[in-house]
Amino acid sequence: MLKKLDNLTEIELLKWVRSSVKTKSNILSRGSQGHVYLYKGKGQRLILKAPVGWGLGGLIRRVMLRNEYRAYSRLSEVRGVPRCYGILDGRYLVLECINGVPLRRSRITDRGMFFEKLLNLIKGLHKAGVAHGDLKKKDNLLVVKGRAPCMIDFGVAIVSKPGFAPLNRYLYNLARKFDFNAWVKLKYNRKFENIVDEDRQYYNRTVVEKVSRWIKRAYRKLKKDLRGEPKKYRHL
Numbered sequence: 281m282l283k284k285l286d287n288l289t290e291i292e293l294l295k296w297v298r299s300s301v302k303t304k305s306n307i308l309s310r311g312s313q314g315h316v317y318l319y320k321g322k323g324q325r326l327i328l329k330a331p332v333g334w335g336l337g338g339l340i341r342r343v344m345l346r347n348e349y350r351a352y353s354r355l356s357e358v359r360g361v362p363r364c365y366g367i368l369d370g371r372y373l374v375l376e377c378i379n380g381v382p383l384r385r386s387r388i389t390d391r392g393m394f395f396e397k398l399l400n401l402i403k404g405l406h407k408a409g410v411a412h413g414d415l416k417k418k419d420n421l422l423v424v425k426g427r428a429p430c431m432i433d434f435g436v437a438i439v440s441k442p443g444f445a446p447l448n449r450y451l452y453n454l455a456r457k458f459d460f461n462a463w464v465k466l467k468y469n470r471k472f473e474n475i476v477d478e479d480r481q482y483y484n485r486t487v488v489e490k491v492s493r494w495i496k497r498a499y500r501k502l503k504k505d506l507r508g509e510p511k512k513y514r515h516l
């Protein structure tokens with residue numbers, strides 16, 4: 281059951297998305313979690329995320345979509361995330377379409393202001409009990425009107441559970457650290473030597489990040505070695 285949509289019924293939207301899936305049309309993005317469809321009509325612009333695939337891959341994507349829905353449900357009061365209308369037909373996540381540009385391609389008018397807003401948004405998220413966990417990906421941050429951040433893609437977010445839940449607590453705290461580390465990485469464009477004292481408190485690389493960085497580097501090196509690239513070009 282969806283939250284009320286102006287001038288549009290669930291049945292109409294379901295018909296539209298089923299036909300879009302069938303004809304492979306209205307696709308805005310083909311991502312890791314599935315396909316993202318853009319609905320435009322009846323004065324509305326909506327995003328519908330649909331998991332794709334069968335078997336284990338399809339199952340994981342469906343679980344991620346449910347997880348994303350749980351995260352959005354906790355964030356209905358937080359400004360800077362799209363409004364979530366619910367899950368349609370048990371498989372399509374329906375979201376407000378944000379009129380923004382992915383951070384990777386955006387022009388920010390005042391970087392200082394933008395990153396201050398982003399830091400406050402991260403803190404607001406954590407206050408609501410959600411850690412995003414995947415902010416290093418520049419596609420998961422949209423820039424609205426060149427100045428306001430908007431976070432999307434809560435597929436791997438950790439939603440804190442009340443009561444005794446040690447594993448959840450551990451993962452939640454880890455994902456919170458990922459969020460702050462990502463903020464520093466994006467703000468300083470990986471130039472960590474430029475971090476000012478005030479921001480140092482937000483940069484605490486976790487063992488998980490160190491190990492994953494080591495693996496990525498080793499993998500890149502191995503690929504280059506296998507390709508037989510001469511050493512002098514390796515930095516390119």
Ligand SMILES: Nc1ncnc2c1ncn2[C@@H]1O[C@H](COP(=O)(O)OP(=O)(O)O)[C@@H](O)[C@H]1O
Nearest residue numbers: 309311312313314316327362376377378419433
């Ligand atoms: N609510 C939204 N408003 C506008 N664009 C969106 C929205 N949700 C997703 N998108 C677009 O679709 C892309 C993929 O969405 P995302 O949620 O990150 O899916 P994936 O899990 O496949 O990475 C985003 O990078 C963005 O360009």
Ligand SMILES: [Mg+2]
Nearest residue numbers: 311419420433
């Ligand atoms: Mg994404």
